[in-house]
Amino acid sequence: MKLAERVNRIKASPTLAITEKANALKKEGRDIIGFGAGEPDFDTPVNIKNAGIKAIEDGFTKYTPVGGTDELKDAIIDKLKMDNQLTYSRSQVVVSCGAKHTLYNLSQALFEKGDEVIIPSPYWVSYPAFVLLADATPVILETKEQDGFKVRPDQLEGVITKNTKAIILNSPSNPTGAVYAFEELKALADIIAGSNILAISDDIYEKIIFDGVPFFNIANMRENLKDLTVVVNGVSKTYAMTGWRIGYAAGPEDIIAAVSKIQSQNTSNPTSISQKATIEALRGNQDDPRKMVEEYRERRNCIVEMLNTIEGITCVKPQGTFYAFPNVSKLYGVSYNGGTISNSVDFAEYLLDEANVAVVPGSAFGSDDHIRLSYATSMENIRKGIERIKTAIDNLKR
């Protein structure tokens, strides 16, 4: 059967692919240490699970309003007010089946042929795919490691055209862990407001941030910028709820109404029981997520320090998320077993074959000089896995 052209426009998510390959090797009996997964290794906190169980027992198992229940929208509105000093009404909030779904529906609602959407790289793997599936053009804006992987104002000015519709911002960033400081975001906000483009702010790692580094949202940077911002967030990462599939957006009423309209014809409402669990996540005790962040911080310190002891690898210290994004390009050109490692895919394959360690090649995120390691895994795995990488690299003929 001939498939639609749009299928060939995109690639399947490479992060999910590497996780699947590592899992397949594990099943064959290989002792693989996985740094591929883009999800917390922690269990969903028990108070949240219980809220889900109670929802089932109470028979809260039917369709809800498409964009989420009023009760959940109110919990989200309170969260955005308390954490982000942003005020929204129910008609400015939509709940979807994960932030990925939110961003997909948002792209379908906003973008069309001829539109340009600025995506700073390194980027989350799905952003370009969302834009392409909406028939629009992703404009990749390459950030520099020496700029902390952040967009400089002159760079942003350089890529805005009359066709620019939006920019997708993600701080803390997957994959780099970079967090925008107030002045950095303010400078971008001035340009965005001046050019009347939309800012899509993916805040999914908002709470996974270390050492007291503050989080800022672009919507707060200028008067009226809230009217040009859609805030996207969710519970997957903060509350270890990836399988529950709840994400949400808050923004201008017309945009949110369009997202709800599209959602009404694809999934209808997000899962009713997950909505109940999310209310508990947002309103309940926050000790568990805080403990997770503390654990991520210790793991980050360990993995970054260990990576930097390996000759040929340099790793900047991420300020947030649970990813390390070391530069491995000094090792390109090195040969092994008759082959040559010449890019991040070769490098990741070498590590999987020779070190039994799964990482994601940086090319998946638009940066071929790097690899991504998720440290949402035990300290023991981190120590053992990085030791293995070190040994495998020492074995390379140079």
Ligand SMILES: *Cc1c(COP(=O)(O)O)cnc(C)c1O
């Ligand atoms: C994980 C992730 C998401 C989506 O998470 P959901 O599970 O769909 O809510 C969105 N953006 C980034 C940058 C992510 O890493």
